Amino acid sequence: MRLFLLPISTRRSLIYCEKLHEKAASERGVLDKITNKASETWLAWEKDAKAPLNWKKRVTQAGNQALNRIPFEEWGLKTIPALTTKRKLAIVEGREKYQVIYPGLFLQQERVPEILQKLAKEKQTMYKSKMIWSIVAMPFTAPFALIPIIPNLPFFYLVYRAYSYWKALTGSQHLEFLLKHNLPTPNPSSELDEVYTAGLMYPTRQVSRAAPRPSREQAEEVARVVESQTNGGTEDVMVLQRWNGKLIAEQFHLPDMEVEIERAVEQVEQSIKAKDELIEEKLELEKATATGGQTAKDVLPKAVIQPLEEAEKRIHEEAEKVAKEMPSKDEKS
Template identity: 80%
Template sequence: MRLFLLPVSTRRSLIYCEKLHDKAASERSLLDKITIKANETWVAWEKDEKALLQWKRKVTLYGNQALKRIPYEEWGLKTIPALTAKRKRAILEGREKYHVIFPGLFLHQERVPEILRKLATERQSMHRSKMIWSIVGMPFTIPFMLIPIIPNLPFFYLVYRAYSHWKALTGSKHLEFLLQHNLPTPTPSAELDEVYTAGLMYPTRKISRAAPRPTRTQAEEVARVVEQQTNGGSEDVMVLQRWNGKLIAEQFKLPDMEVEIERAVEQVETSIKAKEELVEEKQELERATAEPGKTAKDSLPKHIVTPNEKTDREIHEKAEEVAKKNIQS
C-alpha cells in the first residue's frame, strides 16, 4: 500500500492513501452499500431540476460549501482504510508492505516520522468526541421529520459527520499502528520533486504541460529558494499550487487525489492569508498608537497598570479595603 505525504506549505502536509481496488458487489459490506448509495443519491440531486423550487440542487449547493469547511487533515485520514484483523495480522507477519511517498527536496526525510505521528495522534480525541456528540444529537432532529416532502436533513447531516469522524479515527489508528511497527518505509520521489518544481516555476497548468520537465539542478535550486523564503523556518511558505493537484494525480494515476490536494491548498492558503492580515493589522495599530521608537504598550499613561504588572500584595490590599467598606455599610 502506498501513502503519499504531500507538503502543502513548509509547515503543513496532506496525507493521502492510495485507494484499494473496488470490491466486487458480492464482497461489499452493508456499510459499503450504504455509502455507495448515498454518493449516487447526492450526485443525482446535484443534477435534478424537477424538484419543487429546485430544493435538491440547493441542498447539494449548500452541502458542498459545508463540506469544503471540513479540515483537509480529516479528509486525508479518511482515505486510510480501517485496520481489520486480517490486515493487522498481515502487518505483524511482515506480509503487508507500506511505503510513504514524498518529495525529498521539499520535505526532509528526517521530518517524515514526526509529521506522520502528529497526523496520526493529534486529532484522535477530537474525532472521537465529535463522533459521539453527532450520535447524541441525532434524536433531537426527530421534529424535522414532520416537514413534508423534504427529508430530515439535520439527521442525515449528523449521520454523515459521525461517519466521517469515525472514518478519520479508524484511519488515524491504522497509521498509528504502522508507526508503532516502524512502518511505512520513507521513499523520496524524484517524480514528485519534478512536479512540485514545475508548480513553482510556471504560472499555469497549461504552460507547465508545454514546458520541458525541470532538471534535477533546477529542482534543487527552487527548493533552496523556498528554504530561504522561510527565514530559518519562521515563515510558512506555500509549496503547492491549486492547479498542480491535477498534474500530481495524473503522474501517479490517482484521479481522486486531485480533489484532496485542491481542497488542502485552498484551506492552507486561506489560513496563511488570514494570519498575514492579522499581523498587518497589529502592526498598523502599533504604528497608530505608538510614538517613534516606542510600542503601543510603552505609550500608555503612567497611571494605567495592566493586570500582569500588579503584584499579589496590591490585589490583596485592595480586596481588604473593599471588604472593610462592605462591613461598615
C-alpha cells in the same frame, strides 16, 4: 499499500492513501452499500433541476460548501482504510508492505516520522468525542422529519459527520499501528520533486504541460529558494499550487487525489492569508496608538533589525536570480 505525504506548505502536509482495488458488488458489506447509495443520491440531487423551488440543488450547493470547510487533515485520514484483524496480523508478521512517498527536496526525510506521528495521534480524542456527540444529537433532529417533501437533513448531516469522524479515527489508528511497527518505509520521489518544481516555476497548468520537465539542478535551486523564504523556519510558505493537484494525480494515476489536493491548498492558502492580515491589522493598530508615532520595530536595536533586513534583501536577490535563469515563455513554447 502506498501512502503519499504531500507538503502543501512548509509547515502543513496532506496524507493520502492509494485506494485498494474496488470490491465487487457481491463482496460489499452493508456500510459499503449505504455509502455508495448516498453518493449516488447526492450526485443525482446536484443535477436535478425539477425539484420544487430547486431545493435539491440548493441543498447540495450548501452541503458542498460545508464539506469543503472540513479540515483537509480529516479528509486525508479518511482515505486510509480501517485496520482489520487480517491486515493487523499481516503487518505483525511482516507480510504487508507499506511505503510513504514524498518529494524529498521539499520535505526532509527526518521530518517524515514526526509529521506522520502528529497526523496519527494529534486529533484521535477529538474525532472520538465529536463522533459520540453527533450520535447523541441525532434523536433531537426528529421534529425536522415533520417538514413535508424535504427529508430530515439535520439528521442525515449528523449521520454523515459521525461516519466521517469514525473514518478519520480508524484511519489515524491504522497509521499509529503502522508507526509502532516501523512502517511505512520512506520513499522520496524524484517524480514528485519534478511536479512540485514545475508548479513553482510555471504560472499555469497549460504552460507546465508544454514546458520541458525541470532538471535536477533546477529542482534543487527552487527548493533552496523556498527554504530561504521561510526565514529560518519562522515563515510558512506555500509549496504547492492548486492547479498542480491534477498533474500530481495524473502522474500517479490517482484521479481522486486531485480533489484532496485542491481542497488542502485552498484551506492552507486561506489560513496563511488570514494570519498575514491579522499581523497587518496588529501593526496598523500599534502604529495608530504608538507614542510619538514610533512602533516596537522602530525602537529595536540596530543589531536586531539589521540581520532581518539583510535576510529579506538576500531572499529577494535569490528569487530574482532564479527568475532570470528560468527560460522565457518563447523558449518554453
